[in-house]
Amino acid sequence: MWSTLKSCSLAVCLFVFLFVVVGAGLHLKPTGAFLAALSGSFLVVHGVNRWGGAGANLQAGQRREVEAGPRTYRKYCRDQ
Numbered sequence: 001m002w003s004t005l006k007s008c009s010l011a012v013c014l015f016v017f018l019f020v021v022v023g024a025g026l027h028l029k030p031t032g033a034f035l036a037a038l039s040g041s042f043l044v045v046h047g048v049n050r051w052g053g054a055g056a057n058l059q060a061g062q063r064r065e066v067e068a069g070p071r072t073y074r075k076y077c078r079d080q
Contacts, residue, residue, distance in 0.1 A: 015041045
């Protein structure tokens with residue numbers, strides 16, 4: 001629960017920061033600053049998730065051997 005609250009509060013702070021900086025720096029109207037901050041927040045969060053990994057899941061993206069009956073297969077596990 002705390003990690004979800006922390007993530008949401010960081011996203012809100014990022015949105016407010018981008019709203020103020022982009023709106024004041026580019027001299028946009030409030031609607032334009034809102035749309036820029038909204039799209040910028042999603043892009044920054046997506047970029048951080050791609051660059052820093054998907055969070056506490058350290059084993060995602062590794063290959064593992066999976067036994068299925070008498071045979072052993074190599075499986076690319078992304079969602080574990």
